[in-house]
Amino acid sequence: MSTPPRPTGPTPPLDLRTNPLTGETVLVVPGRAGRPGALARTSRVSDAATCPFCEGNEVLTPPEVAAYGRAAGADRDSPGWLVRVVPNKYPAFPGHEVVVHGPDHLLSLTEVSSSVRETVVTAWRERRDAHLDAGAAYALVAINEGAAAGASLDHTHSQVIPFAEVPPVLVRESAAFAAGCPLCREPEHVVDQRDGLVTFCPDWSRTPYETWIAPARHAERAPLDAGLGTALAGAVTRLRGLLGRDLAWNAYLHELPGGAPFHWHIELVPRLSVAASVELGAGIWVNVVDPARAAADLRAVVPDVTG
Numbered sequence: 001m002s003t004p005p006r007p008t009g010p011t012p013p014l015d016l017r018t019n020p021l022t023g024e025t026v027l028v029v030p031g032r033a034g035r036p037g038a039l040a041r042t043s044r045v046s047d048a049a050t051c052p053f054c055e056g057n058e059v060l061t062p063p064e065v066a067a068y069g070r071a072a073g074a075d076r077d078s079p080g081w082l083v084r085v086v087p088n089k090y091p092a093f094p095g096h097e098v099v100v101h102g103p104d105h106l107l108s109l110t111e112v113s114s115s116v117r118e119t120v121v122t123a124w125r126e127r128r129d130a131h132l133d134a135g136a137a138y139a140l141v142a143i144n145e146g147a148a149a150g151a152s153l154d155h156t157h158s159q160v161i162p163f164a165e166v167p168p169v170l171v172r173e174s175a176a177f178a179a180g181c182p183l184c185r186e187p188e189h190v191v192d193q194r195d196g197l198v199t200f201c202p203d204w205s206r207t208p209y210e211t212w213i214a215p216a217r218h219a220e221r222a223p224l225d226a227g228l229g230t231a232l233a234g235a236v237t238r239l240r241g242l243l244g245r246d247l248a249w250n251a252y253l254h255e256l257p258g259g260a261p262f263h264w265h266i267e268l269v270p271r272l273s274v275a276a277s278v279e280l281g282a283g284i285w286v287n288v289v290d291p292a293r294a295a296a297d298l299r300a301v302v303p304d305v306t307g
Contacts, residue, residue, distance in 0.1 A: 054103065084100040125223075139161065140160070142159045146246070221255050
């Protein structure tokens with residue numbers, strides 16, 4: 001792995017605004033309108049010939065932050081890598097990074113080899129820790145897969161996003177955990193359980209087939225190890241096996257660094273429905289699939305993530 005020096009200099013202030021009625025935070029970033037499909041994303045927008053994430057097209061991305069698997073002594077931003085980390089060309093926040101899941105033009109995390117997947121998780125851990133060591137209050141690890149989930153490029157990739165302050169949703173979750181941990185109770189709708197991790201459809205699922213992954217034993221911070229990568233790939237493989245290979249989905253890791261009352265977990269949200277009047281007007285999610293039924297359906301799909 002090689003890591004170049006990080007650029008220094010003044011960072012433009014963030015345009016963060018707060019809804020005075022609901023307390024919701026809004027970030028206004030007009031520059032992100034230039035990213036592919038930002039305003040009307042209904043289909044995939046790139047192919048292997050022009051994909052900036054494919055091996056051989058390194059010149060199409062900003063200079064890499066880190067690379068894994070390239071031979072010692074090889075030039076930076078050259079072919080031969082297994083996983084690559086580059087600055088997001090259209091960052092939402094300063095330091096926003098993209099982790100490219102392998103050199104081949106594959107469309108899903110479930111399609112990459114186990115060695116690539118394990119290296120991706122290593123990149124998540126090292127980039128998260130690097131941001132925290134540099135003073136970030138929080139670093140969000142997240143995946144958007146498919147156009148309906150907000151992915152502007154189809155080559156499978158993920159995001160690591162540092163925050164100067166702990167994001168509002170994590171503040172609210174931490175306060176809830178301080179009152180007693182709901183994830184320490186045995187989940188009702190278990191899909192799978194292995195390597196100390198439980199995959200389940202929470203009773204409070206907002207969307208059809210929403211799936212969470214959490215450690216069976218209370219822990220504030222995710223180890224970001226091979227077991228977690230296997231659990232996530234297994235959960236997505238079940239969803240794609242049941243709902244179709246073109247399924248769009250979002251996944252994000254919620255944790256708090258050091259000492260906070262928290263039980264880390266991954267929230268995996270298939271994009272099967274659209275927020276409409278009740279969700280937007282009343283703030284109430286409408287889920288048309290009972291989580292018990294969802295878990296039973298997913299248990300019936302046997303994933304193979306050993307490749």
